[in-house]
Amino acid sequence: MFSPQGPTLRELGVQALSSVERGYDLLAPKFDHTPFRTPESVIEATVQALSGLGPFGHGLDVCCGTGAGLAALDSLCQGRVTGVDFSAGMLAQAHLAHPDAALVRGDVRALPFAGGFDLAVTFGALGHFLPAERPALLEGVRRALRPGGLFAFPIWAPPPVASVDHWAMAGFDLAMRVRNAVWRPPFVMYYRTTGFRALRADLTAAGFTVATRALTALGQARDGTPRFWLVLARS
Numbered sequence: 001m002f003s004p005q006g007p008t009l010r011e012l013g014v015q016a017l018s019s020v021e022r023g024y025d026l027l028a029p030k031f032d033h034t035p036f037r038t039p040e041s042v043i044e045a046t047v048q049a050l051s052g053l054g055p056f057g058h059g060l061d062v063c064c065g066t067g068a069g070l071a072a073l074d075s076l077c078q079g080r081v082t083g084v085d086f087s088a089g090m091l092a093q094a095h096l097a098h099p100d101a102a103l104v105r106g107d108v109r110a111l112p113f114a115g116g117f118d119l120a121v122t123f124g125a126l127g128h129f130l131p132a133e134r135p136a137l138l139e140g141v142r143r144a145l146r147p148g149g150l151f152a153f154p155i156w157a158p159p160p161v162a163s164v165d166h167w168a169m170a171g172f173d174l175a176m177r178v179r180n181a182v183w184r185p186p187f188v189m190y191y192r193t194t195g196f197r198a199l200r201a202d203l204t205a206a207g208f209t210v211a212t213r214a215l216t217a218l219g220q221a222r223d224g225t226p227r228f229w230l231v232l233a234r235s
Contacts, residue, residue, distance in 0.1 A: 005033035019185040020128055021086050024065075028089030031066050038068045038123040042228065045215040046121070046154050047072050049230050053150065056119040060084070060144055062108050062137075063125030067094035070101050072121060082117070084108055109133055111140035120144060120151045126194045134199075138206035145235040151208065154215060154230050155196060160223075199231065208233035 007030045015023040059073035064083030073081045082102040085091050091103050120141050141151050159165035169191040180186040203210050210233050214226040221227055
């Protein structure tokens, strides 16, 4: 897909008809050659925005995948860096890229950590959780952080209703809902369930104090507003 090293259309079709975990296990060896991986520009802008908020000790990458967020934590944290994901295939790729990181296979809706981290991040993973599942995820992240610890993640500002991006996202979400209504196991990935208002409400309910910072390095929309924001949630 989009490059000779990426998955074929057939491989993507098999992944799309699998569970989320199995799908990522299958995609893992070629994941970094797809547009699904968080772009380096987003990682770099996040690191730049967070660099003035440290220093940070231990760092946690929630839904670490192949390790894009681990690279960010490596440059921000002075202590141990840990990644957690439920896909064994993705963790295997993360280990190749980050052999010194502590990698944990587990369900992030039941994180097995308590008060050991100063900074937690996640990149591009929140759409894999239904709104009813987010409270358990966010409460687990808060428990994993020390008092005053920071949970940070970038979000894309919603595109205007009249834009191609808006209708592309709406079409994708509709296709996923139809797929999950007629096929099992479900593959949960929705773009429009992770708007900032809903996320802020869930973060606040989980015990976080929420702020945002514009990621100006990632450009502006036509109306002059930032295209990306960094959510900063303090425990």
